[in-house]
Amino acid sequence: MKNNDQSEKARIHLLMLRILVYAILLFLTFLCLVFFYMLIINSSRSNAQLQAGFSALPQGNFIKNLKNAWTDASINIPRGMLNSFIIASSCAILTTYFSALTAYGIHIYDFKLKKPAFLFIMAVMMIPPQVSAVGFIQLMMKLKLTNNFLPLIVPSIAAPVVFFYMKQYMESVLPYEIVESARIDGAGEFRIFNQIVLPIMKPAIAVQMIFSFVQSWNNYFIPALLLDKAEMKTVPIMIAQLRSADYSKFDMGKVYMFILLAILPVLIVYLILSRFIIKGVTAGAVKG
Amino acid sequence: MSKEEKVLKKKSPRNAKWGYIFIIPFFAAYICCTLIPQLMTFYNSLFMNYRDGLTQVGPKFVGLQNFVKLFSPDNSGTIGILKYFGNTIILWLMGAIPQIVVAMLLAVFFTSYRLNIKGQQFFKTVIYMPNLIMASAFSMLFFTLFSPVGPVNQLLLGAGWVDKAVDFLNIKISVRVLISLMNFLMWFGNTTILLMAGIQGIDQSLFDAAMVDGASSTQTFFRVTLPLLRPILIYTVITAMIGGIQMFDVPQILTKGIGMPNRTSMTVVMYLNNYLTTSKNYGMAGAVSVVLFIISAALSLVVYSSLSRQYKKPARHRKY
Known part of the structure; x- marks a missing residue:
């Protein structure tokens, strides 16, 4: 019984650790990609659109730029x-x-x-x-x-x-x-x-x-x-x-x-x- | 090389000639493009030689005067080169410490059988990517993103977190953080991949033995992984240092070469570049180069001795 408890505990421990590790990895992935994502988005926006405010989605001026x-x-x-x-x-x-x-x-x-x-x-x-x-x-x-x-x-x-x-x-x-x-x-x-x-x-x-x-x-x-x-x-x-x-x-x-x-x-x-x-x-x- | 091979080589004395022929292009190019310019640089450091407006001053032999000038305080009482060395070290530490810590963590995560991380190829591809990006373009991108009218400020204003735009590029701490963040992003993936290879080179039976003995993963890391990784870690730290004293592209572009605010983000190579471009002061530029050379030579000596120690010992690491 005690053994079971311990292995259950170890399993939960490992699961938590995995979640933490994936969270760190996802955060670093975000950090590596976000600036390039913004670069691509902003290269598709006109000067007026860029002055008007932030946008997380591309707009249609890529070819023009x-x-x-x-x-x-x-x-x-x-x-x-x-x-x-x-x-x-x-x-x-x-x-x-x-x-x-x-x-x-x-x-x-x-x-x-x-x-x-x-x-x-x-x-x-x-x-x-x-x-x-x-x-x-x-x-x-x-x-x-x-x-x-x-x-x-x-x-x-x-x-x-x-x-x-x-x-x-x-x-x-x-x-x-x-x-x-x-x-x-x-x-x-x-x-x-x-x-x-x-x-x-x-x-x-x-x-x-x-x-x-x-x-x-x-x-x-x-x-x-x-x-x-x-x-x-x-x-x-x-x-x-x-x-x-x-x-x-x-x-x-x-x-x-x-x-x-x-x-x-x-x-x-x-x-x-x-x-x-x-x-x-x-x-x-x-x-x- | 086996004995047999050695005998074979000795048998054909004409080979010696070919050895020289094959290495001549390298040495010719090195002597012309690096060694002679280097000696000229050192020689220059002993001359007064600059341009003042349209008039050329010198070259005139002044002995060590350039060095004296380099290390004496200016009007405001600061010694330029020490300040810029200080800046370089601070900027380097702010990027390199997280770089090595994060890389170490990731390397352990990726090589752990227990964690069994999926999608490793994807993560590695993403974290290594910034290493190949043009530093000057990356820096220009940060400049546009963090400028007072840039998207980051638009986002902050839009969310109501700030009342008026933050001038990130005129605040000492934020300029330094941005520079270190870029350096961190550009190098932590590379370091991770090197350290991973190091960990994978460690005999798996050592980890198994530690597990059988009931060591926790923290204990395994500090008692097994870290000591055996030491040589590669030293190599990583010192190559990072040598990269660090060369820091130029990122702060140069971000701060338009002036190390704003108040030269607190001016690195040594930016200082050298200033002498070369604005005043064409080859004497002072030479003196800065000599100081830079001495420091990198000292660092290389450390690498060299740590590496040669590493090569003497590898058999011991693998035999256990």
């Missing part, structure tokens, strides 16, 4: 998205290819500076990029590379964090025998890397491509210091421009639409690939 934002004279958002896209996709390709190449060089070959090279990359991994900004800006001014995409793309060849991820991944999927047997078959070293190693690394490369694309798409600090010509600006710079413009004169529906356009490409990719992306978060950071 989209048209206004897309053709705005001072903030050329399609151009900004194109610029951001060019920079971000170039970064994604360079970062993943060269990080994999570097990781492969250090993983497979034996050479004198192998260990120092590895330790050096690990040591600089945590240094924030802002620390070298002053010199970088000056150097780019001297080389007349301001208002040019190259200074935003080329540095992505050296990405210590991506390198580390690739190295970790290689250790778990790339046995030395594969490389050696390809050599016996007479394949050159670059061909082995491009045609045998890269396909094996595909999942890691895909994950890192997404992450570096997103990082570059969202990057604001350095681009804002280097790009000031209207036709060279990237999306985050335009968003900042929106913030410093005279606020009261703005069509707010258009402002919400600009914000939505800035985050939409990443949001769509995420909604399609979320399972894959979330798996990728841990693969490099936590081994085994």
